[in-house]
Amino acid sequence: MRRINAFSLTLKQQLAGAAIAAPALTVVTLLFVYPFLRSLQSSFRSQEGVWTLDNYSEALSIYGGDYLYTLWICGVSLLALIIITATIGGLLRLGVYPLLEFIFKIPLFVPFVVVGHAMRVFLAPHGTLNSALSITGMFNPDTLPSFAFSSLGLVAALVWKNLGIGLLLMLGAFRSVNESMLEAARGMGAGKLKLIWHFLVPMNKGSVGVMAVLTFTSMLGSFSIPAMIGNAGGSQMIMMDLYHQIVYQQNYGVANAIGVLTYIASLGAAIYYLKGVTKK
Amino acid sequence: MSKPLEVALLTAPMSERGAWFSTLRLTRRFTIYAISIFMIFGPLSSLLLWSVAEKWFWPNPFPTQWGFKYWQQAFEGKMLSSLGLSFGIAIVVSIICLVITVPLAYVIARNRIPLKHIVLLIFLLPQAFPQLPVFSNVMVLMYRWDLVGTLTGLILIHLVGALVFSLWTLVSVFQSIAEPLEEASYMLGGSRIYTFFHVVLPIALPGIIASTLLVFLYSLDEFTGSLLIGAPYHITMPVFMYNAAGGYEMQVASVTSVLLMIPGILLLFLLQKYMRSEYLAAFGRV
């Protein structure tokens, strides 16, 4: 903290700070912020370089359905995720289930692509789930539905992968709730489920919100999972359409239009989160 | 609980009631554990099964022929080079991340950077927005800079997404180190640099290790960027697996999956101490 005079100290410190921040900031600015802005720009330009909204109208007309489908899948997955993690989180908060926490941390450490493949293999028409069910003899093997290449497979994979982070966030929030508040509720006869849904979750709306935003945007932008699970015709997850436009059509205009539409959805979630944080 | 059961329970004599409750409790415990284990291990075990299945015909519940044939095949084939590549890249990315984020995180934690919230937010962007659209545009840029299909390009694209894990974790680690610990050193004659290496770093070490492991895992699993930038010259494990699954080589894909899971499971055990849910209660509210 050697000071020569007040002015050079600030300047020297500022330069040092800038030098320390430079490498990391350059990487992100150059390789994310800049391309991000370019994608915005590119979405408004046609193949010839003219400013236009055609990309958007094309994207919406071809992929409007897929866009809605993606939002729908992510919404359903998020709901399922919240229900499962709140229940498990609540149980872990209210009781002792030694191995449970460990079990649910496993999805954190399994790569996205592996989850996709595992779900496919698990839920395929001739997959292990159906094999297991057929062992029990309760089901006729040939009539078992094929989950893998369908919406349910996507939802299952998306929910599964996010169980780890979801539970961690929920549990973290639940554990910060004062025991005496729960005891008061228990004293009035609230059972475990009531405690979770009438007390723990409402008391932690902020954390639930953060978790919801983080996982929704992650699911929305998910590429590896739809890539692995795919879909036998019918609606696709929007990222697959984007990939198709880039690799097979080389149409960056439309691809970026699709991208911008997903940014908007993610942004909505991010704004909600920031509002929540700045309210504090 | 249904009404008749409730009534039956409440009117039963105390000793019976006690037995009822504990059976109920046990059943509930058992059900919860059973469902959870099924949910988590079901899909994973099928991977394991597939990796050792040599012949498997529908509708048999288990493979008709077991063996490590596909493991052998995988190791003799191109998978080995992908495996080496993935690990190599992950190590390099982890080291670079460490070098460029540790000083920055310290400076942010000690409030010596203006607009620190904006700076932190910028690093969050690669995880907040869908990566595919942005990385596609990165690909266009990298074409111009001759980086597509190179190791440098691959490392850079991994770095973009990894920085946030390192930075945000380290900022909270450094923030947890009380400033008087450093001030005491200054008073005794220690310079800022000396204090950083002798006081701050040793105390921050567990957190630094945790964040490095997070980055390592992220790089190992990175798919989108690797597909766009690395392929087809440098194929990382996730891309290799994607190709294998696309070609309906289920067993090879499963073998690859199992291999990809191993570092993850190891890390899970190592990080059991650090990934306490309490630490994450404030996640996102730096």
Place this chain on the structure above:
Amino acid sequence: MGIYIEGLTKAYGKKRGITDINIHLPEGGLTAIVGPSGCGKTTLLRTLAGFHTADEGRILFGSRDVTRISPQGRKAAMVFQHYALWPHMTVADNVGYGLKLQKVPAKERERRVREVLERVEIDTSDIGTRYPQHYSGGQQQRIALARALVVQPEVLLLDEPLSNLDAKVRQRLRIGIRSIQQSFGITAVYVTHDQEEALSMADYVILMNDGKVEQAGTPEEIYRKPSTYFTAQFLGESHTLTLKYQGKLQRLVLRSGDALVTPVVDERGTNAETQERSIAHEEVIEEDGSWVMEGEIRHHLFMGSYYRYMVDIQGQSMFVDDDRPLKPGSCKVTIPTEKAYWFDI
């Protein structure tokens, strides 16, 4: 020698800083800086330490101007409220840290570390293997003190060192720190919010209020000759009464232990009823070198070796201590004039 502070000013953003501090701290003495929270005492100490750079003014340690020198170069050592002992180093390494920086050879370092730890009464048998966490709060603070003293600083700075400890430990350590400071003969600056601590330990007391020095002097001086109302009511167990004297309303500050209470008894020897007054009850009168007021004993607290009476004087209450058991009722409260401090409103 000693410490000279001239015109020292440090603004501190939203928090109040310090303004135009001009004081001389005696060499080899313990100076306490005391005041309510937000008064600037910590800012002053940290500016002395070098963690803040003054906006204006000078700081001299003896004849050395240290105003623009970094903390590393001031030859001052600091003891912190939460000890700030490094958890990853043994006690020996903690205390020897400063010596290592001074490039003192290992053998001599070890000797000096042991010596100073013995002076603060820490057992030195396993300091090379034990870590600070294994010691109690009081022991940790003594180790922190040893760490500061072993480098033979010119000035010792202490930032509320006992605030984190419980009452009994605090009492013992006050004496411990004071005797160590005296035996080393080191100039010490001791910040505390506890006025009792300041008065009992210091050679010189600086009372701060709202960023300025309210009054400075020896403990006896500022206790017995408070120059302002703030000083009078801050020190000791004080009460402020707003009373009329010769027609004028003024503030009277007095201390529980200085006042005397005398029950007013009637011919039958029992306490007179509240209605009967001999003195115009709104006035305070001077009688035989004491101020006399009329009041009424309302409640009492049994304190063990004495009683504490809550006395009501013209609707204001105060405490008066006495070892006799007295009944509620009319009374007279007297206080020697030199122990009563009058201030204009």
